Amino acid sequence: MNNEEVNKDQYSIEIKGLTKRFDKYVAVDNLTFSIPKGVIFGFLGPNGSGKSTTIRMICGVLTPTSGEGKVLGYDLKSNPEKIKSKIGYMSQKFSLYEDL
Secondary structure (H helix, E strand, C coil), rough: CHHHHHHHHHEEEEEEEEEECCCCCCCCCCCEEEECCCCCCCCCCCCCCCCCHHHHHHHCCCCCEEEEEECCCEEEECHHHHHHHCCCCCCCCCCCHHHC
């Protein structure tokens, strides 16, 4: 399904020009994509390619340096707490597992 074929209000996630810098290091550079509701989407790539940083911005844990985005209709920059209350995220590596 082409993103242009889907009505704009049917997106779960909309990202436009998302960028995250840590000092001089650019972890995510001008990323743009949209995920329609009901679609399973995955990030694949080598270590250091920005997958985790992107997920952390989408989840409202990190603030983007620039760009914009919406998750379930909520703005990444102005409503990160609302996004956190509506989604769930389980990382592959979690330090609490050893304590359990």
